Amino acid sequence: xxxxxxxxxxxxxxxxxIWFIYFWGVLLKLIPALNRVKHxxxxxxxxxxxxxxxxxxxxxxxxxxxxxxxxITVSGEENxxxxxxxxxxxxxxxxxxxxILLGYIKKPKAFISKIEVKKMxxxxxxxxxxxxxxxxxxxxxxSVQAINEGAKLLKNGTSLVIFPEGTRSKGDEMSxxxxxxxxxxxxxxxxxxxxxxDGSYKIxxxxxxxxxxxxxxxxxxxxxxxxxxxxxxxxxxxxxxxKEGVKKAAS
Numbered sequence: 001x002x003x004x005x006x007x008x009x010x011x012x013x014x015x016x017x018i019w020f021i022y023f024w025g026v027l028l029k030l031i032p033a034l035n036r037v038k039h040x041x042x043x044x045x046x047x048x049x050x051x052x053x054x055x056x057x058x059x060x061x062x063x064x065x066x067x068x069x070x071x072i073t074v075s076g077e078e079n080x081x082x083x084x085x086x087x088x089x090x091x092x093x094x095x096x097x098x099x100i101l102l103g104y105i106k107k108p109k110a111f112i113s114k115i116e117v118k119k120m121x122x123x124x125x126x127x128x129x130x131x132x133x134x135x136x137x138x139x140x141x142x143s144v145q146a147i148n149e150g151a152k153l154l155k156n157g158t159s160l161v162i163f164p165e166g167t168r169s170k171g172d173e174m175s176x177x178x179x180x181x182x183x184x185x186x187x188x189x190x191x192x193x194x195x196x197x198d199g200s201y202k203i204x205x206x207x208x209x210x211x212x213x214x215x216x217x218x219x220x221x222x223x224x225x226x227x228x229x230x231x232x233x234x235x236x237x238x239x240x241x242x243k244e245g246v247k248k249a250a251s
Contacts, residue, residue: 016211019067026060027122034122037129053129054108061103065096068203069213072104076220080107080193085159086223087185089238090195091174091246092163094205096216097197101161104218105195109159112150112181115142131158137166147180151187160184164235170205172198172246177239179231186231191223194238196245219245 033056040049065072080086088109090101098111110131118124118134127134131153135146150160162184164177185192195218202214221241226234 012207012210012212015067015069016209019064019211022067023064026063027126030056030060030122030126034125034129041129049129050108053126057126057130058103061099064099065103068096068211070096070203071213071215072100072218073215074104074218074220076222077105079220079222080105081191081223082107085154085157085188085190086193087154087188087190088159088161088193088195089177089182089242090161090163091197091242092165092168093172093197093199094168094170094201094203096200096203097163097168100197100200100216100218101195105220107159109161110153111161112146112184133160143180147183147187150184154184154188154190159190164238168201168205170201172201174239174243174246177235179235182226182231182234182238185226185234186229189226191225192234192238193223194221194241194245195219196221196242198246221245 033052037049037053037056040046040052086107088101088105090097101109110133111127112133112135113127115134115136117127133146133150133153136142154160162181164179164181165175166178167175169175182192197216197218199214199216202212203216204211206212206214224234224237224241229237
């Protein structure tokens with residue numbers, strides 16, 4: 001049973017209830033658009049399909065963040081190369097990180113997600129249409145296959161997002177970045193774009209479950225090029241850059 005923090009305003013409890021109703025209601029409302037996307041896929045209109053998917057996902061993601069009452073500030077987006085796919089590497093503070101990155105960074109992108117998300121109604125289907133990949137970390141062979149498929153997507157022009165901590169930190173502290181996913185950049189040769197997320201855990205995780213407005217700062221850092229570097233080196237370098245971004249946003 002959910003417990004309400006006595007310090008939490010009832011307005012935020014009401015906001016949370018409305019938010020979840022909206023979350024699932026919009027997914028139901030988007031069923032015709034999803035059917036349209038599937039039809040475009042079936043008939044080979046891939047560019048039109050990709051444009052429609054990106055548009056609908058951005059609209060949905062942005063509306064979810066706005067409904068939370070939060071303010072998102074993005075800086076450094078000019079650091080993202082326009083003429084190539086990139087591997088976005090970000091810290092992972094909370095559940096709102098995905099809609100924030102989808103809605104507030106313009107470049108189209110897909111995610112590498114844990115395989116459990118694939119089973120979620122509608123969400124898993126939309127993620128598949130977005131070209132997201134699902135990784136089963138308990139299955140080494142499947143994880144290697146996902147990395148290889150991700151490298152192919154990057155080579156073919158689809159940008160990807162990874163959270164190398166592996167799970168949400170639910171705060172300011174970061175866990176060590178796992179180097180395995182950095183093989184995506186090594187295999188594909190695309191630039192790594194470190195992204196600092198600062199404050200997203202305050203929207204939900206800080207209250208345990210309930211949604212509360214917060215100020216979130218997104219810092220997009222200059223590219224890191226993977227040539228002649230090992231995955232461990234790239235992981236350490238990326239984490240150092242992202243951690244410095246959190247310190248600057250806090251100061």
